[in-house]
Amino acid sequence: MSSGPLLTVRDLGVSFTAEEGVVRAVDGVTFDLLPGEVLAVVGESGCGKSVMAMTLMGLTRFPNARFEGTAHYKGLELIDAGEEELRRIRGAEIAMIFQDPMSSLNPVMRVGEQIIEQIQAHEGVPATEARERVAQLLDRVGIPRARDRVDAYPFELSGGMRQRVMIALALSCGPSVLIADEPTTALDVTIQAQILHQIQSLRDETGAAVILVTHDLGVVAEIADRIAVMYAGRIVEQGTVNAIFYDPQHPYTWGLLGSITRVDRARPERLPAIAGLPPSLADRPEGCHFRPRCPHEFDRCRDVPPLVARIDGDDDHLDRCWLPVEEKRERREVRPGEIGLGRKPGAAAA
Amino acid sequence: MEERLDSVLPEGVETAVRSDALEETAEREHVAGVGPWRLAARRLRRDRIAMGFGMVFLVLVVICLAAPTWATDVAHTGPLKNHLTDTVVVDGERKDVVSLDGVPIGPTWQGEFFLGADTNGRDTAVRLLYGGRNSLEIGVLAALITTVLAVWAGLLAGYARGFTDAVISRSLDVIWAYPVALLAIALGTALSLQGLQIGPIEISGESKLIPILIIAVVYVPYMARPLRGQVLALRERDFVEAARAQGAGPVRIMLTEILPNLSSTIVVFFPLMVANAILLEAALGFLGVGVRAPEPSWGNMIGDGVKHILTGPHLAIVPGIMLVATVLALNVFGDGVRDAFDPRARIHLEH
Amino acid sequence: MSVKAEPGPGDIRRTGASKPLVEVRHLKVFFPIRQGFLVEREVGRVHAVNDVTLGIEQGETLGLVGESGCGKTTLSRAIMRLVDPTKGSIRFRGEDITEAGRRRLEPMRREMQMVFQDPFASLNPRKRVGQIIRMPLRLHGAPRDEAPDRVRELLRRVGLHPEHANRYPHEFSGGQRQRIGVARALALEPSLIVLDEPVSALDVSVQAQIINLLDDLQDDMGLTYLFVAHDLSVVRHISDRIAVMYLGKLMEVSPAQELYSKPIHPYTSALLTAIPIPDPEANRRRGRVAAGGGGTPRGGVAVVGGEPPNPVDPPSGCVFHPRCPRATELCREVEPPLARYRGGHLAACHHPLNVSREETVATTRDPSSPLSAGDVLPDGAAAEGSLGTS
Amino acid sequence: MARFVVRRLLSMLVVLFAVSVLTFLIFNVIPGGDPALRMAGRQPDPAQLERIREDWGFDEPVYVQYLKTMGQLFSGELVSYSTQQNVVAEIGKRLGRTFSLAIGAAIMWMAFATALGLYTAIRAGRLSDRLLTILALVGISMPVFWVGALMNYYLGFKAGIFPNGDYVPLGEDPLEWLYHLILPWTALSLLFIGVYSRVLRSNVLDTLSEDYVRTARAKGLSERRVLVRHVLRNSMIPIVTLWGLDFGAVLGGGAILTEAVFDLQGVGQYVAESVDQLDVPPVLAVTMFGAFFIVLLNTVVDIVYAVLDPRIRLT
Amino acid sequence: GEDDGGGRDALQGSRPGGSIRIGTVGPDEYDPVLYQTIPAAQALQPVYTGLLTFRHVEGAAGAHVVPGLAEKVPEPTDGGKSYEFRLRDGLKYSDGSPVRASDFENTIKRLLKLAGPYSSFLTGIVGAAEFQENGDFGADIPGIETNNRTGEIRITLTEPDTKLEFALAEPYTAPTPAAKSPPRSLNKEPPPGVGPYKIEVVDPNREFVLTRNRHFDVPGIPKGNLDKITGVVMDSIPRMTQDVIKGELDFMTEDPAGDLLPLVRQRYQDRFREDPNPPNTYYFFLNVTIPPFDSQLAREAVNYALDSRALVRVFGGRLQPSCNFLPPGVVGYEELDCKYGDPNGGADLEKARELVERSGYEGEEVTVWTSSGDPWEAIGDYYRDVLAQIGFEARMKALDQQLFFELTGLRRTKAQTGFTSWLQDFPHPGDFFEPLLGADALKAEPTLNNGFVNDPHIEEALDALRGEDPERAAGEWAELDDYVVNEKAYVAPYGNEKTSTFFSERMDFENCSGVHPVWKNDWILFCLKE
């Protein structure tokens, strides 16, 4: 798995012209996706994760959208690719699993048909053969009585099964990149675990690279190899799982990690929480976007910090914070995973 | 806001409910205390086409309101005044208002008989303006009555559910299944004979109240059914539950929790209802059961005009254009209002 | 409502002193599914809450967890008397309010308030925040001129600015809205607040803010909480005791710490296992822990398999048996009673986890056990070692 | 399904019953003309009137009259009070005309509205969309009797391109049938094209933003397939309901104005004339006929709906 | 003299044979005893000849009663109560069966039993009323005695009434084969008759066909020129008009649509004519029993206020102004010296206002009743406007024709004034005064005497004139006309409607337009160009 990156994204920017102004949903996102790895993209709701993911598949080409930067996949430039070129990539090379399994499947089409449709869009497979393949796929993702379920309608399946159908759909053409956009948020914990396991084991079997979009750090800790933390459209930190969890460099990451309640630890007196509200993407603070909420803000924060490696010896760990590494380590009180910026709630508003 | 989405829908037309659409946009507007109304007003103001047509409507209303002025100061005649044997000087030439053949004069483009005369020698322009007053009055009043009835029906049926709902809904179904125009003409004809007597109130057969009431009733299901659906959805919403949890009674909940949430639907519906009511009145007028002759309304003017379309095409064309202009203006404006309240909502119009 | 005279749910209290604030006895809430023309027939019933007995102490926080659709909301709504119980009784401060009408409930309403799951849906979008918070005050006859001050104070209390009273809900973020919901609930200074998944709809970073707020309020005002959630890690933080529901039934009720360190019911255990731990190392370590039987292994830990069953037609015997790795013939046929273990820990399982044989033998059927449950007490042989993280 | 149909039939009976009672009441309780007078011809003496009242049962209680009239209606013996013609036979005679109008127009408005709705949705926000949307609103705002009359005048009378009025049965001469019906179809369709295209447009816009459409695109389907298979199909479902209702109404004689303007002598015109004369039997028969079609089409629509959308269970 | 009316003989300058298509709104009934409308009379009179008939000539002469199936027009005996007829020899129905005297009695029985619209004209026969009331069909009417052998028919009346002769000249009394005529409507298969044509009803609402009756041969009655006449039933008069313009139809029973009329008048003068025929009268009825028109002053005011020039326009030029109650063309018509001014001139509103003021009814609310549709609504509105101008608070109520007729004819409706028009059943002055102003007419509900006029003077005159030959009593009738209008102002007459005849180019308009005072157009006289 040490060949070059499968997908190279450089300075990707997406903005939408909306009623309230220009929404910079994605801003200067840069990363590489290596074959077989799981890259987790985390961040608060609305920080641009989905837009980023969908842009890679050309699914955000709305009339009000504007794009910058590049995304190379196997020699193809995804951002400016023609519809027809993209169409050939979609589903076949890069496949996507969406958040809500109910709304992501056409409610009035049998699930088998929906998968067959994709197979036939990319391969000239006769219907019976495609059907057979679908039955096998459904079986493989752990749907009981898969052969009967080919003809089921989405509403006849439970949430977990529907999400499995989505996975089967994504896998049906053997893609090399799988983008999973919050694949488990709508599901129960027990089902969530089943689905994550599924994605993980399929990655292992097919060797596909996975971009996992989520805001659940628990999920990330479980299956990701690398993590990109997004805040207000930008990647603020990026690195391996261990690096992010045990040596987070950006105060936002600290807050994020800190505000999680954990069953495996003693109950803290107070839960650490990030004060304030996330900024509007149409009206982001200048410089470091986290500045207004950051307790460690200082003069330099008015300039946009670049996403660069700041730790000696770890070129893979990039972040966007001006604070010197040592000072950061001091300030975050060392205990990994429990760094908090907790305050009395009264101060949280304003 | 889902309630708004359902609002403009008839039952059975499913909506993909997006609870976040407006909220999210709104959230980004960091203006203190901007209510949904003001937001909508702001959006509406930005919609040039809708505002333009809204202005057109206003102008039409003003023109119609000015009918008496036109009649006395410009045309020097009333809407009911016959001028069968009169003559008028057009371009220095004296012409019969109505020829011996019974052919009325066409538009003279001057004060008297500006838009020509009808077969009774009545001034078309004057009748047009007075007819507009009638049509508008009927449209607005009928829409108001419909709204009041429909809101109550929708609130009661949707909130009480069960038996009350069954009774109200089935009644609405019957009105709905009853061919609309037929219901209207049947009632119109029956009532025109003897008028209507409800207790001490007596309405004569020629009264405008009759078409108003008929139109109002006919359109109640049109509005009540979506409202009921909306109430059904609203009553399950947490904030209604919250009110109940605080001890609010059903009437209070209906009036203070649910009704305000119907208001945007009502506001959206209203111009469209007025437009529809004007159209239905026209249809009734055409069939001779709307505003009673000789009182003019655009509908009965068209109806009369159509009979003389070969000799006096202006008799049908002129009121028709006014009618279309008014209804169109209302429709476009109503559309704008709808968009302003919910840019994502769907429309549903009925004839 | 014929409940047999038996010891009240007070027995499941940690400390058996005062009367509980809320007592729920053998509560059943079934939703009929009707079909038919003219005369509607009942063709089935959703067993949303099925024979639940529970008590909430003054001043405590009872956490209620369980999968989506297991009946948590229905139970809390029944306690709030927003839905009519099919069977069973609800007492508030010792008074039976099961069949109280609106009049009788009115004074009660001051005492119990609710905060809803969805901060977007629970505030009337057409009312200003001030009006929303004022509503309970007005309903319960607070003088008009006092109300504005009170509203301002409440807003401050939940960490919002008093000027916010003039805004509409849509102008607030999710977290802020939930604060408004809390302020509304606090308006009448109730003793009980039912929180129906108050943080599930919020982002992690905001969740923490709200939980801290709730914590503070409880400390300051001596509130009693019924805290409903499906996220065990959130519940743990705030609860004194936790009740685990599955398909309308109580599976396990236990002091908070106890539940996490020593889950007795396999379902509880599965829930705990399924929680992803935001710590790669811990995850890896957990992976090394020996797996239990059945289900799909995940990191080596037993994950409960299968899909949730249909509440219209719940399984016989133990409702969890179709998905339970430890299920036996017995589970299929006999419903396990809620049995009392050490430390006020109750569980309804024929094959409990984490309890020694002796302990199992010593267990007694708890009075709060469902009336329908059989008399077979947990089978000591099945007891097993504890699942722990340390 | 069978139960659904039975249920619907039952509810149809209820609606028909209610409609018939309503009609009967409107004409009997609200005092109108006396049908006996109409039958008596010129200068009837009171004895003659008395006899007619007796013969026709006008002296009986309203409910007896109602039951009798309904009995006659269903045995096909009901005759008009003013023309003494058999009502059912009269309706039968006009059926072909009304059906021709309804079916042709329904096809026409559906086809045009679909094309227009889809086109404007895809071009949403652009100039062409705006213009077409206003055009659709113009269609909605024009009363059919006015458009019809103008068409008749300009295209029929002045230009002589189309015949004005009259009707040639399909069986007699299909081309003439078509030729004679083009104007009525167009006039009737304009309104519906306006309404439907706008409803469809917003449905399509909504569907376009559905997650499953995004999924369909993510699958690598061609845009055409996405539009037809995923967007249009789902957007058409609500339209089908509307279409069923409107089609039912027009089939049942609801296009009174169109029939009147083009003098098609269909069921609608029949009832309009009968209403003028307060002639209860035809009005009763036609309203029931109309309500029957509305309810019937409603049922059909529900079935079609369930076929189109498997989530819907017919109960 | 026979030719005094200036009638033209039928066969001059035209060629027999050929077939035409006639546009018609359709007979209301094809059963000869049940029809009521002019289109029906037009279609049925060539098929059913009565004992007597009207002369088949154009113009006023057509109003003369001449022998039909009977050998001659009898002189009444027994003080005018008894009429004796004798059938011609060898008469045959169109199906070839012989005509018997008893067929006549049976026809009258059907007419009475089926309560045909015109049955009231025959209730003057002894026993007829009783028969209608309770006799079964087999019962005898004592006032009709027939002898099949000799072909003799004797009719006895309870009172002398010269109108009988006219009734016997109409198709509804024409004998039809009795045995085949049970008492039910034969709308779909009209019985055979004796006439130049026989009728086949293809579809009552679509089409009927008249073809030559080979068995017909009655001296003095023309045999008809055309071989086949197809009646095409259509409701749209504009369409009918256009079809005649285009030649798709050869004739229309209706007047060209009001809207197209000016055009037709202008462009097709060579095949279009207008005559005030058949005789009709148009007036506003004035209810003399209730305010304000119980005041003669108010009634006179209305008469002063009417402006015929305006009404001519409302009628689209189809009005012949007049101030007589009786129309020209009816015996007894004598142009009155109009008290209220020149019938072709304007109104005297001043005078009218003054009279209203004097009547004390100024400002009184008056509702003008009129029939909806063209031109009645327009007439009504003109009238309303006039009433408003002379000091009333005038409103208008327009109702469907049927309802209008019913309601205005009921006393309890209290209709004050409104539109009335009357088209004669036969050209006899009694047919105007009796139904419209007679006291007997008030017995009917609704009555045609909308003004509820009950004047002893009129009653006396009518009684005296009933048994008189109208032509002989023409002067007395004219006096009555003067009394009604000028002396009492019971009605406000304003003219007579002109009916029009519009032919296709194929038709011989010059010679065969066949305008007849009773049937409007006599199809027997129609012919094609050579």
Ligand SMILES: Nc1ncnc2c1ncn2[C@@H]1O[C@H](COP(=O)(O)OP(=O)(O)OP(=O)(O)O)[C@@H](O)[C@H]1O
């Ligand atoms: N077509 C569009 N036009 C305007 N704004 C858009 C559009 N699509 C997305 N946005 C905005 O872009 C921002 C980023 O949205 P995105 O869905 O990527 O967030 P996310 O991180 O995936 O959030 P979540 O966790 O809730 O899914 C949001 O504020 C959203 O409103």
Ligand SMILES: Nc1ncnc2c1ncn2[C@@H]1O[C@H](COP(=O)(O)OP(=O)(O)OP(=O)(O)O)[C@@H](O)[C@H]1O
């Ligand atoms: N009004 C109702 N009518 C019919 N069924 C209902 C009703 N309310 C709830 N249910 C059903 O009762 C069961 C329990 O629902 P409830 O809302 O109490 O679950 P929950 O545990 O709160 O779930 P969640 O975590 O999703 O909120 C579910 O199957 C639900 O579908």
Ligand SMILES: [Mg+2]
């Ligand atoms: Mg997202």
Ligand SMILES: [Mg+2]
């Ligand atoms: Mg819940």
